Each structure stands twice: as structure tokens, then as C-alpha cells.
Amino acid sequence: MAATATAGRAIRKAKAQETITAYLFVAPWIIGFLLFIGGPIIVSFVLSFFRWKVINTPRFIGFDHYAAMFTTDDLFLHSLGVTFRFVLYSVLLGNVIALSLALLLNQRIRGIGVWRTIFYLPAVVSGVAGSVLWAWMYSGELGIFNNLLIAVGLEPQAWLWNEQLVLGSLVAKSLWNIGVPMVIYMAALQGLPQDLYEAADLDNAGEWTKFLSVTLPLISPVIFFNLVMGIISQIQTFAEPYVMTKGGPANATLFLGLHLYENAFHFLKMGYASAMAWIMFLIIFVLTMGQFGLARRWVYYEGQSS
Amino acid sequence: MTASSTSLRNVLLGNRFRRGLLKTVYIYSALFVYAVLFLLPFYWMLNTSLKEPLRVFQIPPDWYPNPVVFRNYLDAWVSDRTDIAAEIPVYNYAKNTAIITVNGVIATTFSSALIAYAFARMDFPGKQAMFLGVISTLMIPFTVLMVPQFILWKNLNWLDTFLPLMVPYWFGSAWNVFLLRQFFMTIPLEYDESARIDGATHWTIFSRLIVPLSKPALGAIGVLAFVFFWNDFLGPLIILSKPQNFTLTMYLANFSVAFVRTTPWHLYMAASLTIISPCLILFFFSQRAFIQGITITDFKR
Numbered sequence: 001m002a003a004t005a006t007a008g009r010a011i012r013k014a015k016a017q018e019t020i021t022a023y024l025f026v027a028p029w030i031i032g033f034l035l036f037i038g039g040p041i042i043v044s045f046v047l048s049f050f051r052w053k054v055i056n057t058p059r060f061i062g063f064d065h066y067a068a069m070f071t072t073d074d075l076f077l078h079s080l081g082v083t084f085r086f087v088l089y090s091v092l093l094g095n096v097i098a099l100s101l102a103l104l105l106n107q108r109i110r111g112i113g114v115w116r117t118i119f120y121l122p123a124v125v126s127g128v129a130g131s132v133l134w135a136w137m138y139s140g141e142l143g144i145f146n147n148l149l150i151a152v153g154l155e156p157q158a159w160l161w162n163e164q165l166v167l168g169s170l171v172a173k174s175l176w177n178i179g180v181p182m183v184i185y186m187a188a189l190q191g192l193p194q195d196l197y198e199a200a201d202l203d204n205a206g207e208w209t210k211f212l213s214v215t216l217p218l219i220s221p222v223i224f225f226n227l228v229m230g231i232i233s234q235i236q237t238f239a240e241p242y243v244m245t246k247g248g249p250a251n252a253t254l255f256l257g258l259h260l261y262e263n264a265f266h267f268l269k270m271g272y273a274s275a276m277a278w279i280m281f282l283i284i285f286v287l288t289m290g291q292f293g294l295a296r297r298w299v300y301y302e303g304q305s306s
Numbered sequence: 307m308t309a310s311s312t313s314l315r316n317v318l319l320g321n322r323f324r325r326g327l328l329k330t331v332y333i334y335s336a337l338f339v340y341a342v343l344f345l346l347p348f349y350w351m352l353n354t355s356l357k358e359p360l361r362v363f364q365i366p367p368d369w370y371p372n373p374v375v376f377r378n379y380l381d382a383w384v385s386d387r388t389d390i391a392a393e394i395p396v397y398n399y400a401k402n403t404a405i406i407t408v409n410g411v412i413a414t415t416f417s418s419a420l421i422a423y424a425f426a427r428m429d430f431p432g433k434q435a436m437f438l439g440v441i442s443t444l445m446i447p448f449t450v451l452m453v454p455q456f457i458l459w460k461n462l463n464w465l466d467t468f469l470p471l472m473v474p475y476w477f478g479s480a481w482n483v484f485l486l487r488q489f490f491m492t493i494p495l496e497y498d499e500s501a502r503i504d505g506a507t508h509w510t511i512f513s514r515l516i517v518p519l520s521k522p523a524l525g526a527i528g529v530l531a532f533v534f535f536w537n538d539f540l541g542p543l544i545i546l547s548k549p550q551n552f553t554l555t556m557y558l559a560n561f562s563v564a565f566v567r568t569t570p571w572h573l574y575m576a577a578s579l580t581i582i583s584p585c586l587i588l589f590f591f592s593q594r595a596f597i598q599g600i601t602i603t604d605f606k607r
Contacts, residue, residue: 018428018429018430018508019429019430019431021428021507021508021509022424022428022429022430022433022508023430025420025421025423025424025428025508025512026421026424026425026430026436028417028420028421028476028477028478029421029436029440029477029478029483030436031477032417032474032476032477032478033439033443033477035458035474035477036451036455036458036474036477037443037446037451039458040451040454040455040457040458041446041450041451041454043454043457043458044453044454044457047454047457054460101340104333104336104337104340105337107333109333109334109337113593115337115341116593116597117589117590117593118341118344118345119340119341119344120589120593120596120597121344121345121348121586121589122344122347122348124533124582124585124586124588124589125537125582125585125586126537127537127538127539127555128537128539128555128558128559129537129555129558129578129581129582130347132558132559132561132574132578133347133350133351133575133578134347136350136351136354136571136574136575137347137350139571141365142362142363142365142367142571144346144350144367147365147366147367150366151366176344176347180600183596183597183600183601184600184601187597187600187601232444232445232447235447235449236447236448236449238449238539238540239539239540239555239559242539242559243559256449257449257540260449260452260453261449261452261540261544264452264453264456264544265456265544270453270456270457273453274453274454277449277450277451277452277453277454278450280447280449280450281446281450284445284446284447284450285445288445
């Protein structure tokens with residue numbers, strides 16, 4: 001009896017020890033979360049109910065900021081629309097191109113490493129350097145795109161100065177940076193079981209049928225993953241409009257991030273910017289949850305009954 | 307594909323061998339067209355950066371630089387500039403970026419590994435809830451956090467110092483914690499158990515067993531972090547205001563502002579190419595790490 005009690009105490013002591021060690025390992029996460037994520041988010045929630053321009057003392061104004069977003073600040077809803085349209089086209093087209101490249105590279109071709117390097121390369125120059133380069137390629141008389149158009153007898157375009165065209169120009173630039181989803185699709189395609197394709201061959205299924213009824217369902221979790229990650233990253237687009245268009249012309253590329261940046265750091269409306277950040281957070285939250293809800297309808301998980 | 311077009315194709319192509327050949331031609335032509343489109347911007351950057359100043363403004367533009375002017379690279383970094391920032395030697399921007407990048411790579415890799423180890427290998431109350439917390443912060447974009455964090459840095463008097471761009475990364479990053487946890491879980495538990503029987507502590511198992519076995523994954527996290535910190539723009543932009551604190555991306559974004567007349571695109575491209583070169587070189591030498599870093603995720607979770 002005494003022996004088991006001692007053993008029990010020893011085990012309990014070891015368990016307590018283990019818990020303490022575990023907390024020491026995760027302590028950086030807990031501290032970091034409280035200091036740099038959770039804490040600031042709560043503070044900014046409180047601040048969103050105050051008018052605060054950094055130098056003065058904050059003054060309570062209730063829901064005025066939230067109301068202003070949908071009434072007096074026409075640019076908020078506008079920037080939301082700009083961001084939505086950009087994210088929609090850039091993520092959808094980007095995934096189509098990434099998947100088609102991955103499918104091409106999955107066809108037992110020579111020099112796969114070289115091809116992959118070429119298509120991934122732009123992903124390491126995203127941000128400012130890529131934006132500067134594309135601004136130069138899009139420039140009026142000197143830009144390469146216009147000179148190519150002229151060479152084949154077409155009208156040159158004001159890529160970045162035409163309100164109707166500019167968002168499309170930024171989407172096109174974003175399609176240059178699809179290296180990450182492409183590599184993820186490549187890995188997924190390589191892991192597909194061959195027996196299903198052999199069965200499809202026995203049924204004399206064509207390439208397109210095989211793609212639609214075997215490949216697509218099998219990689220649907222990966223498509224879902226790439227769509228979610230794509231939306232989260234593209235919704236944050238900042239360097240491209242900041243460098244290439246400054247949000248213009250006529251606010252046609254005023255992305256949410258840029259609008260928030262200007263309010264916070266040019267006009268120093270910290271309270272208002274906090275309220276905007278909160279709305280942005282809610283939008284992303286709803287969007288992501290919505291995607292998870294929708295995913296149940298079209299994502300196929302192997303070996304899962306529910 | 308209708309019956310008539312299939313038979314037409316059979317007539318045109320004859321046997322199976324030729325059809326396979328045609329498919330190969332299709333695949334390589336498609337890849338070639340894509341490759342040209344993806345490489346064209348790089349070529350245009352290189353081409354412009356080596357042109358004689360006057361020829362940059364020639365219409366239509368030359369498809370290759372003639373003569374080749376390597377001096378542009380020197381000019382981009384030293385002369386021809388009329389702003390206040392010109393008083394600051396360019397290596398200073400490079401130094402700032404290097405400090406932030408090196409700290410970031412070490413900090414995020416080390417701290418994320420430590421946290422991931424606890425989630426992969428230890429039992430403690432609140433573990434599930436905390437891991438859910440890690441996953442859900444993946445959804446929070448920096449744009450949402452920048453205002454609240456800015457207020458924090460202001461109150462700490464950290465604005466216009468490197469601290470806000472260095473300190474937070476010592477507390478793990480959600481994405482890296484998640485990736486490393488997935489990777490650690492693929493290492494057989496038996497290894498730990500035999501080490502534990504020999505009296506090894508968790509720290510020993512982590513530093514002597516898990517870390518050495520996870521070198522490829524840690525390298526992958528490291529190279530991706532390098533590219534992130536090197537290219538980061540919004541972070542430094544809101545924190546740093548004195549020109550001597552600027553990073554390379556801020557310098558590049560302000561580059562054209564420094565010139566009174568038209569933008570000297572040849573210099574701009576020379577500066578851009580120099581700035582992206584560390585990322586390009588790193589990518590060429592550690593491609594496998596990049597690919598692995600992107601694909602450690604287990605989708606069938």
C-alpha cells in the first residue's frame with residue numbers, strides 16, 4: 001500500500017513537472033499572443049469607440065466610426081469593392097494557371113526542375129521590386145507591353161491610368177506570382193493513387209473525363225486549401241497599389257489595406273482606422289468560415305464517412 | 307469530343323504513336339509559351355538595367371542593350387541622386403535590411419520550433435484550445451494588426467527603432483508553428499521513448515534529437531522566412547521614419563522620388579535587380595528547401 005502511494009505521488013509529481021516544462025516551451029507563444037495579437041486587438045476595439053488623433057486625448061464617440069464607414073466615408077465601401085473584385089479574379093485565375101502548370105509538369109516531361117524553377121522564380125520577388133518592374137513594363141510609350149501591342153498592329157493602352165483597366169493590370173501582375181500554389185498542386189498530383197487512373201483507362205475514359213472525375217475530386221482538399229490561403233494573402237495586397245498606382249486613378253485601385261494605411265498613418269485617425277481594422281477582421285472571419293461551410297459540399301476527403 | 311472529330315483526328319494522325327507525339331508537342335509548346343511569359347519581366351529588368359541612359363527613352367525600345375553599360379549598377383547605388391537620403395550611403399539600407407532579416411530568420415525558426423515541439427510531443431492542460439488559437443491566428447492578416455500594434459510601439463517608445471521589426475518574431479509565428487508541428491509528428495515516437503529511458507529531458511530530446519532530425523524542415527522555414535523579411539515593406543514603412551533607418555524595399559519604393567526630372571529607369575532596374583539578387587541566389591542554391599517548406603502541410607488533416 002505504502003509503496004503504491006509513493007509511486008502514485010511520484011507519478012503525479014512527474015506529471016506536474018511535465019506540465020510545467022510544457023508551459024515553459026509554449027510560453028513564448030502565450031506571451032507573444034497576449035502582447036502582440038490579443039492585447040492590441042482588444043485595445044483597438046476599445047479605441048474604435050474613441051476619436052483619437054495620436055496627439056490629443058481620446059474622446060468617446062460611441063458607434064460614430066462604424067456608422068461613418070457606411071455613410072460619410074464613401075471610400076470605405078468603395079475600397080471594399082475594389083479589394084473584393086481583385087481578390088476574386090486574382091485568386092480564381094491564379095489557381096487556374098497554377099493548376100494547369102502543375103498538370104503540364106505532371107506529364108512525364110524532361111527538365112522538370114528547370115521548368116519548375118522558371119515558374120516559381122517570380123514568387124521570390126513579390127512586393128516592391130516586382131511592382132516597380134511591372135510599373136515600368138506598363139508605362140505608356142516606353143513600356144514593353146505597349147510596344148508589343150504596336151508591333152502587332154494594336155492600340156497601346158494606358159494600363160495604369162485607365163480607370164477601367166487598372167485593376168485588371170494589377171490582377172495580371174498578381175498572376176505572375178503563382179509559384180506557391182503551383183508547387184502545392186504539383187506535390188498533390190504526384191501523390192495521387194495510380195489504380196484509379198488504370199480503372200478509368202479500362203473504361204476508355206478520355207483525358208478530360210479522367211481529369212474531371214478522378215483528378216479533380218482527389219485534389220479538391222488542396223484546391224480548397226489554396227483558395228483559402230490565396231484569399232487571406234491577396235486581401236492584404238498593399239505594395240502593388242502603393243508603388244504602382246498610389247490607389248489611383250480616381251481611387252480605382254484604393255485597396256482596403258491602402259485606405260486603412262492612409263487613414264491611420266497619413267491622417268492619423270487611429271480610432272477610425274481601428275474600427276476599419278475590426279470590420280476587416282470580421283469580413284475575413286465570415287469569409288473563411290463561409291468557405292469552410294461551403295467546403296463540406298464540394299471537398300472530397302478520402303476515408304471520411306461524414 | 308464528338309465522334310466525328312475523333313475519327314477525323316484518327317484519319318489525320320493515323321496510329322497511336324503519332325497521337326502521343328502530338329500530345330508531347332502540345333505540352334512542350336504550352337510550357338514554352340508560359341516560360342516566355344514568366345521570364346519576360348526578368349529579361350526586361352536585365353535589359354533595361356544595362357542600357358545607355360539615352361537609349362532607355364528610345365521608342366520603340368531595343369530588345370537588347372547596345373552598348374552594354376555595367377556602370378549603371380554603380381550609378382544606381384552612388385551618384386545622380388539629389389535627395390536628403392542621398393547623404394546616406396546605400397550600404398546602410400542593405401545593412402538595415404540584413405539586421406532585420408537575420409534576426410527574423412533565427413528568431414522565427416527557433417521560437418516556432420520550441421512551441422511546435424510542445425504541441426507535437428507534450429501533454430498539458432489547455433493544449434487543444436491553445437492549438438486552436440494558433441490555427442485561428444493564421445486568419446488574422448497584418449493589415450488588421452498594424453494599427454493596434456502601432457499604438458503599442460508608440461507607447462513603448464519603440465517607433466523608428468528596429469525593435470518592433472525584431473522582437474515579436476521571438477514569440478513564434480502561427481504558420482511556422484503549425485508547419486513544424488506537422489513535421490515533428492512524422493518523427494517516430496519510439497526515438498523519444500528510448501531517449502527518455504536513458505533519462506533525457508525534454509530539452510535534450512528537442513535539441514539533440516528533434517532539431518537534428520528536422521534539419522530539412524527547419525531549413526525550409528528558414529529560407530521562406532528569409533524571403534519574407536527581405537521583401538517586407540509594410541512593416542518597416544509604418545515603423546521607420548528617419549532615412550538612415552530605411553530598409554532596401556523602402557529605398558526602392560522612394561527611388562524615383564529622388565530624381566528631379568524623369569525617372570531613370572535604367573538605374574531603377576539596376577537597383578531592383580541588385581536588391582532581389584540575394585533572394586534569387588538563395589532560391590537557386592536551396593530549391594529543395596523552398597519546395598519542401600511549401601509542401602510540408604498535411605491536407606488530409
